[in-house]
Ligand SMILES: Nc1ncnc2c1ncn2[C@@H]1O[C@H](COP(=O)(O)OP(=O)(O)OP(=O)(O)O)[C@@H](O)[C@H]1O
């Protein structure tokens with residue numbers, strides 16, 4: 001469960017979020033809105049990368065302002081640009097990096113890394129340098145590095161923006177199969193088909209909130 | 225192959241399987257021995273042994289060449305200078321020393337996973353803790369550097385293409401400004417991703 005209680009965020013001179021209140025308990029949640037409407041800020045609030053200027057954000061009962069470290073163990077975050085989130089030179093090493101603080105025995109760690117790479121079709125690339133992967137494969141690697149920790153919530157900020165149609169579809173399919181609660185910020189509207197709930201942001205406020213068809217309809221009108 | 229970054233080349237050779245600590249210790253011992261060796265034949269022998277080790281590692285000729293390529297002109301200049309001042313024998317000794325040391329260091333790098341190297345460096349740098357430095361962060365810096373080289377190379381390529389597309393061929397400023405901005409933006413995003421992946425706790 002993710003709860004926003006009258007959340008305001010002010011960055012410099014700008015009111016980026018102007019009072020967002022919402023309880024997100026559904027399994028598939030989409031967030032859409034114009035450029036600069038505050039979507040990324042909303043996403044970053046969920047794992048404490050951004051903190052509210054006023055109001056509170058609670059994730060799984062934990063306050064992001066006080067327990068960010070604990071929350072980050074439960075909330076995985078997938079960024080738009082995979083190059084910025086892959087921190088180790090080779091594929092398997094990057095996934096293993098996620099497990100570092102778990103101090104697992106070597107064999108156990110290797111097993112979990114191999115398992116997750118196999119699940120997302122990267123088994124054959126385990127020892128390859130990350131920079132030899134295609135953009136889509138890099139995004140899959142970033143997803144592996146998140147999934148290996150089995151987070152309870154996954155937040156994605158425009159995960160398909162840099163991907164071609166095939167890889168976007170692949171991510172859309174993977175999304176449907178993830179057992180976790182997922183919050184996806186996107187401009188890729190077809191990605192939200194079958195979602196449980198979609199929020200529409202406009203100038204830092206939630207202006208529509210409901211099933212995808214309704215919310216997206218509202219968003220289209222807003223953009224017309 | 226992985227010539228461009230000089231980083232790990234996957235394999236299952238005995239050298240790949242040797243623990244990183246043993247390889248680094250061996251490298252230190254051999255480099256000391258190289259300094260003590262004075263006969264060109266002994267150093268020639270060392271060069272042959274090094275070539276043999278490369279063959280054993282099965283990383284391929286391209287990866288091997290990539291290790292010594294950066295010092296090739298330096299080696300030529302060194303040899304020429306030494307030849308003039310100390311004769312051909314001394315020139316061969318000094319030059320072989322440098323090239324063999326570089327080749328062996330390269331061999332350790334390409335047969336050792338960055339993460340294993342990190343683990344050893346972390347242990348070696350444990351005393352840094354006494355002056356308030358975190359050994360993990362120091363070794364992470366190394367991995368990030370290796371990882372960031374190709375990312376920045378791609379960025380530089382994109383900036384150059386963007387310039388060409390706009391008909392600006394040779395302006396240092398038009399190249400440097402977007403490159404620096406892009407690099408800073410990347411650093412920012414990387415920092416955020418590291419926090420998201422739990423580096424802060
Ligand atoms: N550090 C900052 N300082 C000042 N303003 C900021 C800062 N970060 C973001 N903003 C501003 O906050 C607003 C909302 O940003 P946010 O990134 O949340 O938007 P977004 O909905 O994700 O947009 P996009 O669709 O372009 O990704 C933007 O106008 C942005 O310029």
Ligand SMILES: [Mg+2]
Nearest residue numbers: 039040041157
């Ligand atoms: Mg955004």
